[in-house]
Amino acid sequence: MRERHVRGRGRRTWWRRGGARPLGAAARAGIVTAALCAVAAPPGGYAAAAGAQDSYAFDPAGRSVTxxxxxxxxxxxxxxxxxxxxxxxxxxxxxxxxxxxxxSAYAPVTAVPPAGTTGNATDGIRVSLxxxxxxxxxTASALFGxxxxxxxxxxxGQRQTGRSLCQGAGTYYLRVERLSAGGSASGTASSAPRWDLEIAPVTEPGLAAAGPTTAPPDQDSASPEPLAGDPRDRTGGAGFTSARPLGQGVWRTGITPGDTLFYKVPVDWGRQMHAVAELDASTSGHGYVGGALNLSLYSPVRGYVDGASLGYTGTRRSxxxxxxxxxxxxxxxxVxxxxxxxxxxxxxxxxxxxxEKMADTFGTGPFHVTLRVRVGGQAHDGPRYAGRPEPGDVFTVTEQDRQAAVTGDTGGGGIAMRALAVGGIGTGTALLLVLGGWTVAARRAHTRVSAQKPTA
Structure with a gap:
């Protein structure tokens, strides 16, 4: 039986079928990003949890806050x-x-336990606005499960306009609590290791003209059939900022026990997505691991949408x-x-x-996972906002996004420039880093080509 998140309310199903070469842009962006990341760590101020960097890729442009x-x-x-x-x-x-x-305001909080943290099903965080x-x-909670x-x-944490509570201009407070196996922050020992946090607040302006105030009518129908076809390799990112683009298709990746992989699927107004994750059979080990693979879906503001998990006995499961x-x-x-x-x-x-329990029963892997992603429906223009959301592109799908979903390009150059701006590196220093990186790469390429030339 498939293990799922507990909802607390009934579910309704929805679906409508339906020689040496010059360095390319991606290579140059990679050099810039690597150079900047080496010297543009976020300013000090927070107490980083030991090992947290190993399990999650924080936004390199993230600002320190206490x-x-x-x-x-x-x-x-x-x-x-x-x-x-x-x-x-x-x-x-x-x-x-x-x-x-x-x-409207949305304040997602990602908490990252340090490497080696012992997990209980009810450990996690609670976020309220x-x-x-x-x-x-x-109020929302996120648990290990x-x-x-x-x-x-x-x-x-979120504040939505048009509701009966929390209306009007003014100050609002975002509260983040640790949850322990006892179910509350007060049950967590103060001596426990700190968890690193990433907070990415978003605002959504109101509409320029009055819009609908009720949900669309039900469109009940059968669940979609998973896509068939040969999978293409697409490794995942290690965080929201470094999430690897995916489009409709069948994708394959390797994952080791304890790892978390992030992908992003551009979904335009009027379109809908569905995803299935399949964990391949194991070639070693025997036993059972509950909640072996967890698949979660988050919205553009990093709000939880849906999730599913599977128990594993060594045979292929989805x-x-x-x-x-x-x-x-x-x-x-x-509702x-x-x-x-x-x-x-x-x-x-x-x-x-x-x-990480998979390692005890079936070995250290890597294990192969196939993702079947379907994006259907007819795209249309979105609502006309009365202002600009922050960040400005959060609710936009561009042609570049659609192309990246096919190619897997993460657009590393943009991340590097944001790291430059926030890290406080001078323009001249950054330029030297970039030119130096390109020079080294060009020399290495030239050396490789020279080594391959036949001697007279």
Missing amino acids: GATGTAGAPRLEPGRTYRDSLPGGGSLTYRLDLTAAE EDTRGTRCS AGLSARPVTAL AALEPLPPVEYANRYA LTGENAVRFAGDYYLVLHLS
Whole structure:
């Protein structure tokens, strides 16, 4: 039987069928990124959890921030930027968002346990957003789950306009708590290792003209058949920022126990996606691992959409997401979480995690996973916003995004330039790094070609 996240409400299914060469841009971007990452680590201030860098690729442009223990002195987060902090074993951290009356706000928090952390099913984080009177606009938790395997977990705090609570312009507070096996932050020992945090707040402006205020009508039908065909290799990224682009197709990757891989699928207004993950049979070992492979889907604001996991006995198994409705602005008025979450166009993130418990029973791998991704429906223009979201491209799908989904290009040059801007490296220094990298690469290429030339 397939293991799934517990919803607490009934489900409805939705689907509509339907010689030496010059260095290329990707190579140059790789050199720039490598050089900048070596010298442009985020400014100090947070206490980095030991080993966290090994399991998650933080945004190289992330700014250091230190959360407060309460609302007094809570640092302000600016939408459109990414922040880093670390969460202690006990207590909580609080941050501030200043919002207008017309904009919705989304504040995803990713917590990264250090390498070697022992995982319990109910370990994780809780994220809430509150107004100045202490009214909770939203609360969400993210837990390790049945795999009993420590991994990056993401929960979303949000304030949506048009609701009865948390309306109006003013200050709102984002609170992040550690959850232990006891189910609360207070049950977590203060001496426990800190978990690194990545916080990426987003704002969404209101509409320029009045739009629908109810969810689209039901479109119940059968679940889609998984795509067939020969898989193409596509390794995953190690974080949201470095997520590898995927489009419709059959994809294959290797994954080792304890690893988490990130992919992003561009989904435009009116389109819908579905995904199935298959874990190949093992060539060694015998036994059973619960929650061996976890497949999660997150929205463009990193909000949880849906997830599935599978138990493993060494034979080939699959885990499939529930069918989802087409991406529409009005989905925000749906009651069910998954339907409500597919409210924007943009990059939807597929996240794979292989339980570290697999190593005890079936060896260290790598294990092969096949991803079958279907993107259907008819694209159409999106809503006309009255302002600009932050970041500006978060709800946009471009032709470049569609091409990257085919080629797998991550666009590393943009990340490198953001690291340059935030890291405070001077333009002249950066230019020397870039030119030096290109020179070294060119000399190596020339050496290889010279070595291959026949001698007289």
